[in-house]
Amino acid sequence: MHILITGAAGMIGRKLVDRLVADQGLGGRAIAALTLLDIVAPLSPPGFAGAVRAMEADLATPGAAESAVAARPDVIFHLAAVVSGEAEADFDKGYRVNLDGTRALFDAIRRIGAPYRPRVVFTSSIAAYGAPFPEVIDDDFRTTPLTSYGTQKVINELLLADYARRGILDGIGIRLPNICIRPGAPNKAASGFFSSILREPLAGQEAVLPVDEAVRMWHASPRAAVGFLIHAATIDLAPLGGRRSLMMPGVSASVGEQIDALRRVAGEAAVRLIRRAPDPAMNAMFKTIPGRFDTRRAAALGFTAETSFDAIVEAHIQDERALGSR
Amino acid sequence: MHILITGAAGMIGRKLVDRLVADQGLGGRAIAALTLLDIVAPLSPPGFAGAVRAMEADLATPGAAESAVAARPDVIFHLAAVVSGEAEADFDKGYRVNLDGTRALFDAIRRIGAPYRPRVVFTSSIAAYGAPFPEVIDDDFRTTPLTSYGTQKVINELLLADYARRGILDGIGIRLPNICIRPGAPNKAASGFFSSILREPLAGQEAVLPVDEAVRMWHASPRAAVGFLIHAATIDLAPLGGRRSLMMPGVSASVGEQIDALRRVAGEAAVRLIRRAPDPAMNAMFKTIPGRFDTRRAAALGFTAETSFDAIVEAHIQDERALGSR
Numbered sequence: 001m002h003i004l005i006t007g008a009a010g011m012i013g014r015k016l017v018d019r020l021v022a023d024q025g026l027g028g029r030a031i032a033a034l035t036l037l038d039i040v041a042p043l044s045p046p047g048f049a050g051a052v053r054a055m056e057a058d059l060a061t062p063g064a065a066e067s068a069v070a071a072r073p074d075v076i077f078h079l080a081a082v083v084s085g086e087a088e089a090d091f092d093k094g095y096r097v098n099l100d101g102t103r104a105l106f107d108a109i110r111r112i113g114a115p116y117r118p119r120v121v122f123t124s125s126i127a128a129y130g131a132p133f134p135e136v137i138d139d140d141f142r143t144t145p146l147t148s149y150g151t152q153k154v155i156n157e158l159l160l161a162d163y164a165r166r167g168i169l170d171g172i173g174i175r176l177p178n179i180c181i182r183p184g185a186p187n188k189a190a191s192g193f194f195s196s197i198l199r200e201p202l203a204g205q206e207a208v209l210p211v212d213e214a215v216r217m218w219h220a221s222p223r224a225a226v227g228f229l230i231h232a233a234t235i236d237l238a239p240l241g242g243r244r245s246l247m248m249p250g251v252s253a254s255v256g257e258q259i260d261a262l263r264r265v266a267g268e269a270a271v272r273l274i275r276r277a278p279d280p281a282m283n284a285m286f287k288t289i290p291g292r293f294d295t296r297r298a299a300a301l302g303f304t305a306e307t308s309f310d311a312i313v314e315a316h317i318q319d320e321r322a323l324g325s326r
Numbered sequence: 327m328h329i330l331i332t333g334a335a336g337m338i339g340r341k342l343v344d345r346l347v348a349d350q351g352l353g354g355r356a357i358a359a360l361t362l363l364d365i366v367a368p369l370s371p372p373g374f375a376g377a378v379r380a381m382e383a384d385l386a387t388p389g390a391a392e393s394a395v396a397a398r399p400d401v402i403f404h405l406a407a408v409v410s411g412e413a414e415a416d417f418d419k420g421y422r423v424n425l426d427g428t429r430a431l432f433d434a435i436r437r438i439g440a441p442y443r444p445r446v447v448f449t450s451s452i453a454a455y456g457a458p459f460p461e462v463i464d465d466d467f468r469t470t471p472l473t474s475y476g477t478q479k480v481i482n483e484l485l486l487a488d489y490a491r492r493g494i495l496d497g498i499g500i501r502l503p504n505i506c507i508r509p510g511a512p513n514k515a516a517s518g519f520f521s522s523i524l525r526e527p528l529a530g531q532e533a534v535l536p537v538d539e540a541v542r543m544w545h546a547s548p549r550a551a552v553g554f555l556i557h558a559a560t561i562d563l564a565p566l567g568g569r570r571s572l573m574m575p576g577v578s579a580s581v582g583e584q585i586d587a588l589r590r591v592a593g594e595a596a597v598r599l600i601r602r603a604p605d606p607a608m609n610a611m612f613k614t615i616p617g618r619f620d621t622r623r624a625a626a627l628g629f630t631a632e633t634s635f636d637a638i639v640e641a642h643i644q645d646e647r648a649l650g651s652r
Binding site: 131132139142143144145146148151155161165241243 | 436458460466467469471474477480484488491568
């Protein structure tokens with residue numbers, strides 16, 4: 001089989017490629033070819049015997065999407081996106097990459113036409129939701145985002161559902177929880193502290209906590225996120241009916257509960273490396289994030305994630321130790 | 327003030343123009359100019375003393391949206407759309423007119439830039455919702471449309487909210503119930519029978535009923551729809567917060583209850599003009615429409631509609647008698 005991954009050079013994209021190469025297949029079928037697309041040329045994965053095409057491209061550029069699907073990949077993981085902060089800062093770039101790029105991809109598939117009908121796994125986001133929230137958000141709750149990034153994600157979910165309904169593609173949108181613990185250097189996302197308050201102390205370094213301990217978020221590990229993608233690519237999607245996107249399982253944890261997990265895994269010395277620097281604006285913003293979900297649709301479809309924050313911390317320690325400094 | 331109406335030649339557009347001209351103003355301000363846009367040149371309203379610009383244009387055509395907003399209308403009623411059946415039959419046309427046309431309009435406003443920030447009233451639809459439904463649909467219920475038309479409406483709602491959040495426009499999306507009784511000749515919408523089973527018997531003519539009497543729909547009169555538009559153009563939108571679209575009030579009525587209202591208003595002789603011609607496919611389709619809403623957000627904002635189906639029938643008789651054969 002042939003797999004296309006957009007956003008293949010990103011953190012989740014690289015971990016997905018590593019997993020596919022380690023598994024030597026997807027859903028019981030051998031992988032003959034990988035097309036890896038990103039705006040920076042993705043690296044060819046070591047240890048993969050099949051054909052690799054690394055595409056340095058922006059899907060919104062005329063012709064790029066057509067080229068990406070020309071060889072009719074069986075499975076498309078569509079991860080490529082301008083991140084939240086950038087989509088907010090650069091209106092045109094956010095809509096061009098996140099909306100026009102996705103529409104170009106779906107339309108390129110449409111123009112090939114039947115019988116071509118690839119499985120498309122689209123990564124949506126917890127940013128699909130916007131306050132005000134009930135205490136627990138269920139599968140019937142409205143998607144009213146409060147950022148341009150979230151808006152673009154929900155629009156893509158709607159396009160995915162309509163193109164799927166018309167038989168153009170066999171699509172599923174998975175709303176990822178906050179990915180925690182993000183490996184590597186701190187990034188500029190406002191939500192970065194959810195990871196850095198664990199990642200840096202685990203590495204013996206100081207981290208800054210700008211919000212109070214009551215702030216609650218919905219988390220899953222990078223490993224769980226890759227598991228969602230693999231599962232989404234291989235299950236029968238008929239039970240989704242016309243509702244093609246859904247929230248993924250995760251762990252609801254307050255910042256205080258995250259710190260408790262750090263203490264259990266790494267001791268009080270690690271916890272002491274968290275420096276509190278309250279930022280009232282950040283605190284206000286993160287008081288209105290969706291922190292608790294009832295994800296029974298995902299559970300019925302067999303999606304699984306960690307069930308405790310301790311397990312999320314352990315997954316980080318295992319996976320990043322295995323990868324060394326990468 | 328200057329008002330732009332897109333879709334001004336449509337049924338609701340014409341009734342809105344008539345109402346604005348009759349009111350001689352909007353929200354207590356005199357109307358100096360009307361720009362009436364549609365794909366067929368809208369007629370100038372008789373009895374209007376101000377300036378009228380009739381634009382025969384498609385907003386998705388390059389330059390059309392810029393031209394429509396060049397004179398910086400204070401209020402924009404954006405009604406223009408390819409209808410449900412056509413958007414389903416012609417994929418490209420539906421997305422081009424309903425999505426690209428709306429985005430062109432919003433981007434034309436954006437390019438003018440601050441301090442220009444018009445009130446934009448966008449007509450969304452009950453088609454924003456898709457089955458499965460609970461018995462009563464509340465304001466927090468998901469919008470997961472099952473048609474391309476509904477998909478385009480919800481995408482426009484999302485764009486409206488994001489452009490409003492960024493201060494580009496002061497927008498509100500009103501999800502219209504089924505408009506009943508639609509005046510004039512039967513149209514080709516599958517939902518046309520909800521109107522024709524009343525309209526034709528009231529005129530002494532036979533009508534065909536393809537579904538069973540248990541089918542339930544959410545209705546408002548054309549007069550109520552125009553009332554929603556006027557109200558949406560004049561109220562303070564701050565209470566909407568980031569959630570800029572909402573379902574309008576209406577009357578939940580089964581087909582049987584519609585027929586009962588016809589009987590009360592026009593007698594058994596009128597009811598006998600309804601010929602039952604059950605269509606299993608139609609019946610199945612209309613068994614999964616959203617028939618009952620809890621519209622307390624709209625009520626809190628002061629939106630009102632008929633409260634009984636009898637009142638909907640009476641509104642039709644009064645309004646169409648007043649208009650004569652139009």
